[in-house]
Amino acid sequence: MMTSNNSLNATDLRDRLQTLASREGIRLWDLGAACSDDCSVQVDRGEAKQLKASQRSSITVRVWNNDGLVGITSTTDLSDNGLEQALVGAHAASRFGNPEEIPQFSPLATAPLPELDRPLQPRQGILPLLDTLRAAEADLLGRHPAIQTVPYNGLAESLSQSLYLNSEGALRQMERTQASLYLYARAEETGRKPRSGGAVRLGLGSSELDVQGCISEAIDRTVSHLNYRPIETGSYRVCFTPEAFLSLLGAFSSMFNARSVLDGVSLSQRDSIGSDVAVPFFNLHDDGLHPGHISAAAFDGEGTPTRRLSLIEDGTLRNFLHSEATARAFGVQPTGHAGLGAKVSVGPDWFVVGSNPQVSSGNTLDHSTESGPFVLIEDLSALHAGVKATQGSFSLPFDGWLVNNGERLSVEAATVAGDIRSVLNGIVHLEADAEVTHRGVSPHVWVDGLSITGEA
């Protein structure tokens, strides 16, 4: 039995809010709530460094006033006083609601939810976590003499609960457990610059985390970069690892976001559905229910059920991600990608990149056997700074290798630059094997003609 100190009681919350709303003369309201009970550990060369735990709760209340305008307020205070303050605050804020775009309840807020096979896992508690992480760090440090520290590391587990209620009877709630492990090592050899690399693992519970896999990957990613060289500035054939490609795609997700389209800040327009945006063998889905998605939720912030959605099929843009309001504006159903707000945000869940087996790329490239020359990009960084999502352009530092004549040399301090539209249309091959990463699912993706800047 897993319980948290501040767990939510959905029916009690609904009754309390309904009483308060009646008193304030509020007929329409909805509420999103979340609470969690987390703990995590960090270690430093065998010693516990920081041990953390938290019990968090928050609610967001949305109300419609007599003019039909919407106001919202959030609070961490679940007491009667806090709930009242939130409701009254939301009512006051509703005076500033946007009459041009009034959100409504999702028409799917009471529709059946998909089955999610995410059994709650028992939590181990902080001291066993500490033992596991300490052993993992020792193992990692012992594997290579150049690795002297693992400056970024952490092992965490959590139990969280979320719910959605509205005044028309919707009542959604879910509980989930989740655990995460990250190990980022730093290696340095005499007379050479330090290098770093790391790995992440997620699981439903801490006891099922692939600790050994995480250690091995962190070592491989760190040690493989010790022999580095500068790369000459120029145009290169590039192969993105699944993780790197998914992070690039995620940075440009406004292309698929109906909210961004309506706001005029997307590369797509209202009439872009049906247009060709990628090579014909490229498929992209958003699949929040994918078995590999540890954080999967059965409903979004508006109570809409989560579902698999085709975004790009055979290179053609098929759908946008929607909230209730954007779906209404486009004349379609909400897709289960909304937050909760006065102006509802929309976001992707879990990208799945694949290829159409009926349409060949005409290439048979394989990153593990190709002799080059090409640049294998393992990890992109500083996406918050180097991506211009509204313009399509990016210029990003990366970790990776220059592969030439079968030899792999780590690239020192370089950036890759381009335009996401050119990337999607310049894909020369998607390898056959897709990998499940903590960002989504993708194969290795080959793109021609990307600009690389190095120090050589």
Next chain:
Amino acid sequence: MTNAFSNQWRGLMESLLHRGSAAGADLVEVFLERTDHIGLLAEQDRITSVNPSFARGAGLRVFRDGRDGFVSTNDLSEVGLQRALDQALAMLGLEAQQLTSSATFEGLKQLTDHGLTKADWLERCPSLDQASECLLQGTTHLDRLGQHLQVRRGSYARDWQEVLVAASDGTFARDIRLHQSTGLSVLAADGDHRSSIGRRYGSSDRPDDLRDWDSEASAAEVCNSAGTMLRADYVDAGQMPAVLANRFGGVIFHEACGHLLETTQIERGTTPFADRVGELIAHPAVTAIDEGLSGGSFGSLSMDDEGMEPERTVLIKDGVLQRFISDRAGELRTGHKRTGSGRRQSHAFAAASRMRNTFIDAGSHTPEQLIESVDQGLYCKAMGGGSVGPTGQFNFSVEEGYLIENGKLTKPVKGATLIGDAKEVMPRISMCANDLDLAAGFCGSVSGSVFVTVGQPHIKVDSITVGGR
């Protein structure tokens, strides 16, 4: 217990601190917080989002033999706080009921109340009506001054925070903080040409700040930049000298060096400067300072999140490393004296050594002299964000750039990212101009996102890698 923090909380705080000390903790610290936040968004000529939020919570930290256990909770009841403390003690193998002979807690000192003169600040802030009007004035100015504008946005955030810090070394201090930030941004589009430009203006401790905001001047700055960059070519990549403008140009020092002078980085073994106090680590032209005192600046503090009044910390003097930025844990684990730099986003984070108002000090040259000294290079007028990795590799993006050819600014260029290594780039900052200015920003790191100021005069970097196409 009142919602507001005052001497009324002394008894409960002392009870918790005594409980933790008696269990054998070296130090116990309680951080209480209440916040009142408003966020406003104007798009085109309409307010499209108003987001009020309230929060309250506590962060309790226990130190024992150099380790610390930290627990955060939203439950400020006596039972809730006691439960959180017991959990923190248990993490370190301590039991609340067990009395040790080494308990040293002698009670809290007199309350140091930095919030006394700030009691009316929340009421003095602009109302929602006033804030909305200001933002809509801003987007109207954008409409009048800009061309090819597809999107016009104005945003305003007001963050009010009351904190109370009590620790078993007797620390008992309260403060009220007020931060306001206002931003304008546009997306200009003409055929295939696009530019997106944003500017943020921020202050601390100035309830009237939004009323004093010159929205027309801000709109003109954004529109000029967007117009210039709309048809700019992509920069040619390579190694070149660069002149970085003042104000937000200071992000280069923040990323390239400032983070590496936090004791957190010594603890992790991720700074190349750990044993180099007293040594030349930068060009002699560089003097760099981190302080919490600059009146009204975004990173200013009356006290840090550990109850200490902030110092003016000279980090680098004429190129020589002087000090590290340190917090309580940093002092304990590295021996560097605290500088009033223990900061956290909220009660949900343990404090860590973090920058406040960080800037390279003014030099003796004019900005024109710096530009004239470059034959072929890049002038970075406005910077975007940046980051630094565990090996000291930093990067940041250039939002508005120009080529320098034969000592003169020529055509605008876009798409540039500057990357480098802290140890290598600091000696290459060879000239500093006489026009020091500061800019507001946010810094995300181990203890969350905090308000900071970056700053510098115009500076010249002799050679840096410019990523582009």
